[in-house]
Amino acid sequence: xxxxxxxxxxxxxxxxxxxxxxxxxxxxxxxxxxxxxxxxxxxxxxxxxxxxxxxxxxxxxxxxxxxxxxxxxxxxxxxxxxxxxxxxxxxxxxxxxxxxxxxxxxxxxxxxxxxxxxxxxxxxxxxxxxxxxxxxxxxxxxxxxxxxxxxxxxxxxxxxxxxxxxxxxxxxxxxxxxxxxxxxxxxxxxxxxxxxxxxxxxxxxxxxxxxxxxxxxxxx
Numbered sequence: 001x002x003x004x005x006x007x008x009x010x011x012x013x014x015x016x017x018x019x020x021x022x023x024x025x026x027x028x029x030x031x032x033x034x035x036x037x038x039x040x041x042x043x044x045x046x047x048x049x050x051x052x053x054x055x056x057x058x059x060x061x062x063x064x065x066x067x068x069x070x071x072x073x074x075x076x077x078x079x080x081x082x083x084x085x086x087x088x089x090x091x092x093x094x095x096x097x098x099x100x101x102x103x104x105x106x107x108x109x110x111x112x113x114x115x116x117x118x119x120x121x122x123x124x125x126x127x128x129x130x131x132x133x134x135x136x137x138x139x140x141x142x143x144x145x146x147x148x149x150x151x152x153x154x155x156x157x158x159x160x161x162x163x164x165x166x167x168x169x170x171x172x173x174x175x176x177x178x179x180x181x182x183x184x185x186x187x188x189x190x191x192x193x194x195x196x197x198x199x200x201x202x203x204x205x206x207x208x209x210x211x212x213x214x215x216x217x218x219x220x
Contacts, residue, residue, distance in 0.1 A: 008190065008191055008194050011178055011182070012175075012178065012194060012195075012198070015173070015174055015175045015177065015178040015195070016174075016175060016198055016202075018092040018173040018174040018175075018177075019092075019161070019164050019173075019174035019175045019176075019199075019202070020202075021092055021096075022092045022095050022096055022099055022160070022164045022167070022172070022173070022174055023157060023160050023161050023164060025096045025099075025100070026096050026099035026100045026103050026160050026163075027103070027153070027156065027157045027160055029096075029100035029103070029104060030100065030103035030104050030106070030107040030153075030156050030160070031107065031153060033100075033104045033108075034103070034104045034105070034106075034107030034108040034110075034111055034156070035107075035108075035111055035149070037059070037063070037104065037105070037108035037111070038107070038108040038109070038110070038111025038112045038114075038115065039111065039115065039137060039141070039142075040059060041056065041059055041060060041063070041108060041109070041111075041112040042111075042112045042115040042116060042141075043133070043137070044056035044059065045112075045116075049133045049136060049137075050133060062105070063105040063108055063109055064105075066101065066102065066104075066105040067102075067105050067106055067109065069102075071098070071102050071163045071166055071167075072166050072169065072170070074098055074101065074102055075095070075098040075166075075167060075170060075172070076170065078097065078098055078101065081097070082094050082097045082098065085097050089170075089171075090171040090172075090173075091171070091172070091173050092167075092172060092173035092174055094172065095164065095167040095172035095173060095174070098167070099160055099163055099164065099167065102163060103156055103159070103160050103163075106156055106159065107152060107153065107156040110148075110152035110155065110156065111145075111149060111152060113148075113152075114145040114148030114149050114151075114152055115141050115145050117145065117148060118140070118141055118144045118145050119144070122140055122144060123136060123140055123141070126139070126140050146217045146218075147214045147215075147217055147218040150210060150213050150214040150217055151210065151211075151214045153210065154206060154207060154209075154210025154211070154213075154214070157206050157210070158203050158206055158207065161199065161202060161203055161206070164176055165179070165199060168180050168181075175195045175198060175199055176195075178191065178195055179191065179192050179195035179196070183195060
């Protein structure tokens with residue numbers, strides 16, 4: 001058991017590497033696309049910077065539809081698209097596709113919420129000074145909402161880590177795949193426990209780093 005088990009001594013570190021790769025790439029996509037989408041959701045809302053009820057309703061509906069889909073169902077449903085993008089439906093690279101699609105609207109909604117928490121008085125003051133919409137977003141909204149954006153990114157990253165474990169049920173690689181292949185199917189409880197412990201530690205580290213970064217960027 002434990003270190004005498006090749007699943008732990010040999011397979012654990014590569015599986016951790018795959019989990020970190022999936023989490024890092026999917027989080028990067030979530031931030032890169034989720035922030036603009038969240039800003040657009042905020043800006044097109046009624047009474048916001050450029051209200052557009054139709055566009056806002058369409059975007060909001062699409063975001064809610066994707067967010068409401070259980071991740072495992074989404075992963076299976078987009079297998080043809082995943083194969084088109086990465087050439088395979090197995091492995092951590094394939095899992096990144098579904099992880100990103102799931103995480104982008106999740107983070108976008110959190111971004112929208114963080115932006116709505118910004119003091120409306122500050123926005124109105126900048127508008128009276130003649131600032132453009134883009135200047136309001138770059139100089140007021142994003143800086144003021146930055147602590148919330150960082151905290152939301154932390155929540156999203158932790159959610160992605162959980163999704164990577166579910167991706168293992170369909171050959172997505174990572175710690176989830178290792179736990180299922182050895183811990184469940186081959187009945188190796190030590191492998192299962194090791195994977196769970198590593199995931200718990202990983203989530204704890206992400207939370208600590210995220211909390212400290214949020215406090216550091218909070219200048220309110």
